[in-house]
Amino acid sequence: MNLILTVLQIVAPVGLLAGVGFAWVKAGFEYRMEFVTRLAMTLATPCLIFTALMKTEIDRSALADLLLAAITAYGVLTLVFWGLTRALGLDQRTYLSPMIFGNTGNLGLPLAMFAFGQAGLGYAVVVFAVAGIWGFTYGVWLVSHGGSPLRVLKEPLVAGTLLGALFLWQGWHTPQWLTNALDLIGQMAIPLMLITLGVAVARLEPGRLGQAVWLTMLRVVVCLGVGVAVGQAFALEPVALAVLVLQVSTPVAVTTYMLAAKYGADADAVAGMVIVSTLLSVVTLPLTLGFLI
Secondary structure, three states, X not given: OHHHHHHHHHHHHHHHHHHHHHHXXXXXXXXXXXXXXXXXXXXXXXXXXXXXXXXXXXXXXXXXXXXHHHHHXXXXXXXXXXXXXXHOOOOHHHHHHHHHOEOHXXXXXXXXXXXXXXXXXXXXXXXXXXXXXXXXXXXHHHHHOOOOHHHHHHOHHHHHHHHHHHHHHHOOOOOHHHHHXXXXXXXXXXXXXXXXXXXHHHHOOOOOHHHHHHHHXXXXXXXXXXXXHHHHHOOOXXXXXXXXXXXXXXXXXXXXXXXXXXXXXXXXXXXXXXXXXXXHHHHHHHHHHHHHO
């Protein structure tokens, strides 16, 4: 019973805020997705990442181990899903990105923070950064069939991550007044991302749900297996291992749908995977957290 209550306390705030976004759109209220997304991704989230890394008290060697484990995990997931989509005869421009990339920002960061506190958030930021960089390079190249991978260097998320890592490595801190301001800005990130997630799901038009169900089940099994195997191979400490598994197994990222729509892939099929994986996470995420806690 205590475990169920603990998991409920972690998952309920996430579901409630996403539900606010969903209900907001269904009630017919205006929600300017482009403005809110830009505010979250270019200002609030970089500040959150920077301050989380700067203030973390996690041992640097533990963060380095998780960084290498996250890079390895996403490399393995890319190879495994490349092979599976090829063997199943699926269009890789459409299906490979949603199989690889989960909602490490909108869901992963708040879940890690609610489940494991500030240490969990610090670890989750590392995995989020790896996923973001891989998504902005390989993910965009895969869907668009072109573009320079160096575009990732222009992303504020990357700047916030690199600057935060530098401050962590050197043991530097910003003046307290600036830290307080950055904290306030960063605190917007998680509520904005969760509400926006609900809005995005409410606006999606599902496509080929039957196929999306079995692909989502396959994805969950592979991601959990890879996360656990890689984490144990790197001998991660328990919280770092839990965060790695949680992050790589989050539902399909909404951004994969946006990229599919932008570059002419099968956006309806990706929308189906986003919706099914998000709905399925109501079951899979509590089970995963119950196993990890």
